[in-house]
Amino acid sequence: MTITDGELAVAAAQAGAAVVRARYGTALERFGKGGGDFATAADIEAEQAIHAVLRAARPGDAFVGEETGQTGDAPRTWLVDPLCGTLNFAARTPLVAVNVALRTAAGVTAAASADPFAGEVFWTDGDGAFRRRDGRDEPLVPDAGSALAELDVDPPTPNGPAFLAERLLLEPSFRAAFRPRVLSTSLGLLWVADGRRAVYVIDRDLRDDVHFAAGIAVCRxxxxxxxxxxxxxxxxxxxxxxxxxxxxTHTAVLAAVAAVWAGV
Incomplete structure (x- = not known):
């Protein structure tokens, strides 16, 4: 039986997550990318594991990985971030995500993001959105009740200095409505879909971004x-x-963001 794109995304994300778990806390070679950014051997090995799963099931598809770049050129392209939160991981902080998304002419039509340490996969087949744990799927239900707001303040920030997400911490309307947190991983974006966060804000050029394609698809x-x-x-x-x-909640956040823009 042919595996569906949604299930394939889950399987690929789980393969990457298994590598991340196995390499957690071990001595890891680092590979500098410039600007203080780096990858570890775990990033590269996880991406290889993901690629192997995708290639075996969809040999004609293209692949764009955070660490190894593009392989192939096809209407169907898998966007892969094998370890979102590398600095967290390298510092033995288990707050990371493994992201896999399929981009087609219709947009991102399947995606999965795995939390290697919680044993959860947040995924979509293009219709519903689910959290899988221990082989069981539960529908994702957003909920703003926590008032927790996730701010991703890592560079690059293409709209700085006119806009910097951390300035929301000083914006009175934002502080009155929300309780900010900073995880520095796209895991926080997935938590909006699951009702664990009310808001997620980041300044980044997200066009074909391998870090966030899966999370955006799941949230949508x-x-x-x-x-x-x-x-x-x-x-x-x-x-x-x-x-x-x-x-x-979205309207309230946009108003606070607009105030930050205007205050520069």
Whole structure:
């Protein structure tokens, strides 16, 4: 029986997650990327494991990996970030995600993000959005009740210095409505889809970004409210991402973001 794209995304993310778990806390060679960024041997080995799963099932598809770049050229392309949160991982902080997304002419049509340490996979087949744990799927249900807001402040920040996400910490309307957190991994974006965060904000050019393609697809399928920092469609420009559990929360965040823009 042929595996579906959604199940293949899950299997690939789980393969990468298994490598990440096995390499956690071990001595890891680092490979500098410039600007203080680096990959570890775990990043590369996880990406190889993901690629092997995808290649075996879909040999005609193209592949774009964070560490190894592009392989092939096809209408169907897998976007892979094998270890989102490398600095966390290298510092023995188990807050990371393994991200796999399939981009087609219709957009991202299947995606999975695995939390290697919680044993969870957040995934979508293009319709529903689910959390899989111990082989069981539960639908993802966004909920703004926690008022927790995840800010990703890692560089690059294409809209700085005009906009920096950390300035939301000083914006009165934002501080009154939300309780900020900083994890520095796309795991926080997935938690918006699962009701564990009300908001996620990042300043980044997200067009074909391997780090966030899976998380955005999962959030969209779960019914989250998504836009760029100026309220434009996600990926319409280099204006980052606002993901919120519902439309009202999204409106409140955009108002705070606009105040930060205006205050510069």
């Amino acid at each position: 399928a779960a019914g989250c409210a998504l836009s760029g920092l100026r309220g434009e469609p996600v990926g319409a420009g280099a204006h980052g991402l606002v993901a919120a559990a519902d439309a009202g």
